[in-house]
Amino acid sequence: MAEPQTQPSANGSTTTPQNGHSEQWGADRPVTLDANGALDTPHGTAHPNVGKSIPDIEAIGPDSESLTSWQKRNSINPDNQIKLVRLTHMRYQHPDLDQITTFLLDFGMHIAKRSPDGERIWYRGYGTAQYVYYAQKGPKKFLGGTFEVESHAELEKALKLPGAEQSSIETLHEAPGGGSLLTLHDPEGFPINLLYGQEPAPKGEYPSKVIVNDEVDKPRVRKFNRFTPGPAAVHKLGHYGLCVQDFPAQVKWYTRNFNLAPTDFLFVPTDNATKDTTSSDESKAEEGGQKGAGGRMDVAVFLHVDRGEEPTDHHTFFMSMNAQSHVHHCSFEVHDYDTQHLGHQWLASKKYTSVWGIGRHILGSQIFDYWWDTTGNMIEHYADGDLVNKDTPVAWNNAGDESLAVWGPEVPKWFLE
Numbered sequence: 031m032a033e034p035q036t037q038p039s040a041n042g043s044t045t046t047p048q049n050g051h052s053e054q055w056g057a058d059r060p061v062t063l064d065a066n067g068a069l070d071t072p073h074g075t076a077h078p079n080v081g082k083s084i085p086d087i088e089a090i091g092p093d094s095e096s097l098t099s100w101q102k103r104n105s106i107n108p109d110n111q112i113k114l115v116r117l118t119h120m121r122y123q124h125p126d127l128d129q130i131t132t133f134l135l136d137f138g139m140h141i142a143k144r145s146p147d148g149e150r151i152w153y154r155g156y157g158t159a160q161y162v163y164y165a166q167k168g169p170k171k172f173l174g175g176t177f178e179v180e181s182h183a184e185l186e187k188a189l190k191l192p193g194a195e196q197s198s199i200e201t202l203h204e205a206p207g208g209g210s211l212l213t214l215h216d217p218e219g220f221p222i223n224l225l226y227g228q229e230p231a232p233k234g235e236y237p238s239k240v241i242v243n244d245e246v247d248k249p250r251v252r253k254f255n256r257f258t259p260g261p262a263a264v265h266k267l268g269h270y271g272l273c274v275q276d277f278p279a280q281v282k283w284y285t286r287n288f289n290l291a292p293t294d295f296l297f298v299p300t301d302n303a304t305k306d307t308t309s310s311d312e313s314k315a316e317e318g319g320q321k322g323a324g325g326r327m328d329v330a331v332f333l334h335v336d337r338g339e340e341p342t343d344h345h346t347f348f349m350s351m352n353a354q355s356h357v358h359h360c361s362f363e364v365h366d367y368d369t370q371h372l373g374h375q376w377l378a379s380k381k382y383t384s385v386w387g388i389g390r391h392i393l394g395s396q397i398f399d400y401w402w403d404t405t406g407n408m409i410e411h412y413a414d415g416d417l418v419n420k421d422t423p424v425a426w427n428n429a430g431d432e433s434l435a436v437w438g439p440e441v442p443k444w445f446l447e
Contacts, residue, residue, distance in 0.1 A: 086422045094423035097291055097336070104285070111289045112188050113180040114335050117267050117346045118225055120360045121164045121173035124405045127151060130165055133404045136380050138261040138364065138373060138411070139163060142206050142231075152206050155264040155362065156234030160207035162267045162362065170405050172357040174213065174221030175270045175347070177288075177335075182226050185212045191287050193217070207231060217279050218355045220272055237263065237365040262364040262373020262411050269345050270360035273352035273446070280349055281331055289336040293344050293418055294393045296330035296429035329429055330446075332393060334418055344394040344416035350446055358446075359400060359408035363415070367397055370413050374399050386445060387411075389438015393427065398438070 069076040087094075101108065124130040131141070131151060139153040142161045152161035164173075179185060185199050193214040200211045209228030213221050241250040274280045284290050332345035350358070364370050374388055385408055387399035396412040403409050427433055434441050 086416075086418065090423050090425040093427075094425045097420055097422070097424055100292065100424045101285075104282075106286050108289065108336070110286075112184050112191070112224070112287060113289055114224075115178040115180055115337075116335060116342075117175055117269065118159050118178050118228070119162050119164055119176045119267055120270060121166075121176060121221075121223060122405070122407065123168040123171035123173055124165050125167070125169055126404070127165060127167050129404045133382065134163060134165075136261050136377060136382070137401070137403075137409065138264040138362070145204060150204070154206075154231070154234075155266050156236065157266040158230045158233045159266060160205070160228055160231045162264060164205070170407075172221070172407075174223045175267075175360070176211070176223035176225050178228070179224050179226050182210065185210060185224055185226055188212055188214060188224055188287075192283075202228075217283050218272075218274055218276065220274075220355070220357070237369065240366060240368060257368055257372060259372055259376060261376050262369045264362045264364060264411075266363050268343055268361045268363045268412055268415065269347060271348035271350070271358040273354065273356050273358050274349050275352065275355050277329060277331075277349065277351040281328075284333065284347070284349075290333040290347060291336040291420075292331050292424045293334050293422065294332045294425045294427055295328045296350075296427050296433060297326040297328045298429050300325045300327045328426075336420060338420050341417040341419050344396075344418055352447065357407070359410050361398075361410035361412050364411050364413050366413055370397055370399055370411050373411055377401055386439060386442055389435040392433060392436050398435075 068078075127148065131153075134153050135141075139155060139162065142152040142154040144151050149167045151165050153163040153165070154160070155162045164176075166173075179188075188194060189197065189199070189212065191214060193216055194212070197213055200213075202209050202211055205228075207228040207230070210226050212224045214224070215221055240255055241253060243250045272280075281292075285292065330350035331348060333347045333349075334344060335342050335346050348358075364373060370388060374384075378384065382404075383402040385400035385402055387410075388397060389399075390397050394416050396415040399411045401409055401411075434445075
């Protein structure tokens with residue numbers, strides 16, 4: 031009998047007809063494909079992949095609790111929180127504004143305004159935010175994310191928070207849309223900015239929604255999909271995150287002082303550690319936690335802006351435990367999957383440095399693509415993220431590389447360092 035014919039693939043492996051053998055990554059492995067499409071491998075039966083949209087409660091599973099229960103257990107009174115509305119823009123300091131401007135234009139933003147002396151620049155997306163990114167000239171420095179609040183009274187209320195001792199409410203005469211800005215600092219010194227009174231901008235032209243045919247539903251008849259190469263136009267700022275040293279203290283400060291609610295925690299198992307007060311073990315008698323084998327410690331959290339029944343992004347802010355405190359990345363929404371790939375291709379053609387992507391996150395479901403900007407800050411494009419509200423349970427997930435993505439390139443080992 032003749033040997034089965036093999037066809038090489040792009041990654042150097044080979045494929046064979048059913049019941050043949052496949053040489054994959056230097057190892058000869060038996061492959062058996064049955065009539066139902068199941069693949070028998072040395073590691074067990076692998077079924078064809080499945081993607082589907084399911085309710086949040088079903089996706090999260092039993093390791094969860096309601097938001098109201100979590101808040102009560104952690105002595106959080108929502109009436110005392112500063113009421114955030116949305117995340118509006120990032121603020122950074124860069125030594126070379128011309129260089130970072132070139133990058134941000136290639137990233138998909140455009141200039142909203144440049145100060146007369148050229149020392150400050152505001153950059154827009156095509157949403158209703160006057161700007162999604164503010165840059166000023168100076169040594170590399172993180173100046174914080176900026177949240178819109180419900181009223182001027184919320185700014186005055188925030189002046190009484192720990193971290194506001196040296197702060198004052200600033201009137202933004204020069205910035206597009208005006209408004210009033212207050213800058214606070216969290217327990218580890220990270221700035222967080224609160225904004226009120228900015229006039230919304232008229233939204234730009236939204237991209238056309240691409241019609242997609244699947245194996246059953248084929249609405250795209252005599253309509254051909256065509257795309258134009260170029261930057262992935264930024265719609266809005268979606269989220270940013272920090273690496274912090276005292277994770278429990280940071281979680282306490284942000285969730286008690288602001289209407290930031292946890293969507294997902296990541297934990298690591300511990301043998302002899304006191305379980306963190308953010309754990310989901312509702313059987314413990316008091317908030318102090320419990321000791322013993324089989325315990326666990328929360329090491330990261332994804333937080334959303336709690337607007338009650340109003341849907342908001344799966345996370346607007348995140349934190350992870352780290353040996354050193356530093357900003358991790360900021361992330362901007364783009365239109366869709368094709369836009370993201372075209373943007374990736376554009377940035378690669380300009381010889382910028384990719385960090386990780388393109389891939390699909392598990393928590394939040396976003397399609398992600400991370401890059402280094404020209405100053406050395408990490409920045410992300412994302413598309414197709416989850417939405418949550420007050421009825422979405424707080425969830426716990428085991429930390430680790432396997433929790434970060436369902437598909438995409440292997441995560442760099444230093445990604446969360």
